[in-house]
Amino acid sequence: MIDPVILQQGSDWRAQAEVFDEIFFVFLALGTLVGTIVVAYTLWNVYKYRDDGDRSDEKFDAPTVGELPTGQGGPKAKKLFLSFGLSAIVVISLVVYAYGLLLYVEDGPSVQDDGDIEILVEGQQYGWVYEYPNGHTERGELIVPADQRIDINVTSQDVWHNFGSSELRIKSDAIPGEYNENWFSVSSEEVEAQGGEATYTVECFELCGPGHSAMKGQITVIPEDEWEEWYADTGEDSESESIESAGVTFDASAASGVSA
Incomplete structure (x- = not known):
């Protein structure tokens, strides 16, 4: 959790506008990065597994509705759970980061009793x-x-x-x-x-x-x-x-x- 004290050092208090601008920039930058990676990986798989006419239906491991793509030997399962794990880390980190900043916005910087x-x-x-x-x-x-x-x-x-x-x-x-x-x-x-x-x-x-x-x-x-x-x-x-x-x-x- 981000300590609100970090955001309020004397005259260096963070204004609400600065906090919201930072949250927007972080979400935009991270969303752009993750989106670029996902789209690039998708396009790479589209090219890699394209139907070039040489595929044998006997070797094709088609997914079944309702079944995890564990595949033979588990490589597909490793990719699946790796993607789940990375997604969870990114989402939880963003939630904790944004929640800490929003607590500061809600409570405001601490001041003396007669200082505001x-x-x-x-x-x-x-x-x-x-x-x-x-x-x-x-x-x-x-x-x-x-x-x-x-x-x-x-x-x-x-x-x-x-x-x-x-x-x-x-x-x-x-x-x-x-x-x-x-x-x-x-x-x-x-x-x-x-x-x-x-x-x-x-x-x-x-x-x-x-x-x-x-x-x-x-x-x-x-x-x-x-x-x-x-x-x-x-x-x-x-x-x-x-x-x-x-x-x-x-x-x-x-x-x-x-x-x-």
Whole structure:
């Protein structure tokens, strides 16, 4: 089993996107390798045992339905059980490898009691509201620091929504009266690669009404020192620009073709 501690060395925590990309690459590479070997071996046997007209039916050891191809002397059985054994090793190894990584994705990296940031995410027709621990509220844009584990509690104020970002590989149901926990993190290297400010698109992945397609937002990741300065300037119960100015408003009657 892969120890999740291996995946969370200080600021070198593995983001969910990196973990899922790695799993995809490993399965793709191994699947391509095994598939190439199997197809090549099959084609080689097709050529080797082709009917060239010289075969004698008396020497042909035809398989029987329901009978293991043990053959005479057991060479066929050895090949059969060898293939079974190799297949079992490959499959079990992949299951253990992927399960270890998915445990890390589910639990997230370990941090001190006060080392992570918990943010309440509320969906509403048709936008996202983010409430920080000090009571500050942002609408449309979630601003977080790099190299930090960001915990989110996702819920809804009206109907079912689904908060997610394809780029960060996060996705959580937003259900009225319920809270779904998730987490994500972005490294400072990724922030620097995007020019000092990394941005990721937020979408609703649950059909929630005529304004569903317009229910978008943004996650903005900035260096930790800049975020601390920004966060210190936010007062309790303060609120950023309204949903209208954030560009996430939606006229439901216009979308449904009904004039106001």
